[in-house]
Amino acid sequence: MAVKGFDKFQFGCRLNEVLFASEPIRSIEHLFGRHRELDGIEKALFASGRHIFIHGDRGVGKSSLAATAANQYQSPDADYIDIGCAPDTTLKNIVANIAYKSIDASRLRKTKISSSVSLELRHLKAALASETTLNNLHEEIGTLTDAVEVLREAAALHSTQPVAVLDEFDRIADSNERAAFADLLKHMGDKKVPLKLIFTGVGKTLEELIGAHQSAIRQLEGIELSKLSWDARWDIVYTAVEAVGLTIDKEIAIRIAAICDGYPYYAHFITEKMLWCAFDDAKPVTEIERDHFLAGLSVAIDRISAQLKKPYEEATKRRGEEYEEVLWATADSEYLDRYAKAMFTSYEYVMRQRRNGSPLTYEIFCSRIRKLREEGYGAILVSDPDHPGLYTYREKMLRGYVRMQAEAHGIELAGEKIDQSLKQTMRVPSSLTRGYYVSKPPPGIHWERERRKFDDADDE
Structure with a gap:
């Protein structure tokens, strides 16, 4: 010990x-760096008929933000409803799941439904009185109107102020099923259903996730989550x-x-x-x-996770240290999109720390970068067809694993000189072209190293 x-x-x-x-984190005291987003969600949920969609890159903490926000909004007479999505998930599945969990919550709290309220329960009255299954509830939902009515009854059974989290909404494979939620939200607003929904999904815009459905604009508030x-x-x-x-x-x-x-x-x-x-x-x-x-x-x-390790291993296996050094150079920046010539300056920096071997020429380095777009090399990078020489990570979260590998090999990316008078810094808007927020680094930490200046227009 x-x-x-x-x-x-x-x-x-x-x-x-x-x-x-x-x-996921479920308590505000452990959710660092998200107080601005939590405050925005709380204010949005005051609006009648308003729901939340948290979107952004994989791994930035969408599920934790959703769970914490749900805990903040949910009344103390029940736990919030947590629904995980899968490729075969449908709108009916989700509505039936919400109803099923609401009935269980009602039974657990030994809630007594008065006769006057019971008369209002058209779909769930029988289910409340006896054991039922998801399949039984699924059969109750024949139309969108039925779905809205089931949710209204579920909300009444669940708690005073109910909220449901629909996590990983982007995993639903059928785009028509995702788009159907736009109509559902509109009808929930029209019928004043008191249930709040918090969606999470990987994507840059709501249109990617739920479709460009104008009827959902008033009902959904988008929260694009940036990196910490x-x-x-x-x-x-x-x-x-x-x-x-x-x-x-x-x-x-x-x-x-x-x-x-x-x-x-x-x-x-x-x-x-x-x-x-x-x-x-x-x-x-x-x-x-x-x-x-x-x-x-x-x-x-x-x-x-093997999901993060596999692309790195595919890019470097049986290829010596050369591809690892190139990979480390691609992650030596806070910017997601980088030109090959900017990455080459990072590569030169990496090789100065290696102290062995001969650095690649710029031409060979670029050929290795292009290889990293191929499946046989992990399909790690993708190129921008409109900007020759501009690359980004296919899976943004993989950059962190690449940085871990570099650090374990003695290569300190993103700056190595630490200012001992370090102070906490504020988050500031990034360039609008990048579409996300970044934070100022500590003194001595660089966004990226460019030892030589290049003209991006001449790149490749």
Whole structure:
């Protein structure tokens, strides 16, 4: 027991209270960097008939924001309803699921439905009185009008102020099913159904997720979720470290903030593994040291989701270190879209740290970059057809894993000089062309390294 005051069970339980790599955050005290979005959702939900759609890149914390917002809005007489979407999910499935969970909540609270209210229950009256199944409720929904009426009755049974989260809405394969929700929301507003819906989905715009349906504009408020600000990233680290009675050097906290690329999952996961490495230390620990950080990073890389590891392995397997060095260069920037010549300056920086091997020429480097668009090389990058030489990650969250690999090999991306007078910084709007928010980095942390200036117009 290297950490004073904890045995293994106590230590694990304490970490589970402050780190959330495997499940959504549901409490506002652990949702760092999202207070502006939470406030916007709360204000929007005051409007009658208004619902929320949280969208953005995979891994930015949409489910956590939705769960926390739902907990904030839901009245205390029941838990909010949580519905996960799948490729074969339909509108009927979701409505039936909401009804089923509302009936269960009503039974659990031993709610007595008065005769006057019971007479108003056309679809769910029988289900309330006896055991029923999802299939039974599914059969009750023949039309959109039926769906709206079932939701009205479900809301009355569930709680005083009910809310349902429809998580990963983008997974619904049938675009017609997704588009049908626009009509549903409009009719729910017209009939004053008191149930609030919070959707989450991967996408840049609501049109991608629900279709360009004008009737849903008044009913939906879109919240586009950006990556975490720098101060939110290291707040995750500091909070967890302090929760187990330890301290951590500021530089290590900033390295984790830089590696995680603004994705909360990485910050939670790396910190969890780092703290377990400190717990397993043979000597007593009062402060997280660099060895704990590097050991935790190594464990995180080994245990991370296969979905994130596979493209990296496909790009680098049996190809030596050359492709790894090229990959690291692609992630040496806060900007999602980068020209090949800008990435080449990062590659030159990487190779100066390697101290072995001969750097690729610019022409060969560009050929390797082009290879990274192919399936046999992980299909990691995609190019912009309107801007020759401009690339972005196909799966944005993969950039964080690439940064983890670079750090484990001794390559510090996104700046290596730390200003010891570091202060927390504010989030500021990014360029409108990039369409998301970024945060100012700490002093000494660079968005990207351009050791030589290039004319992008001449790129490739």
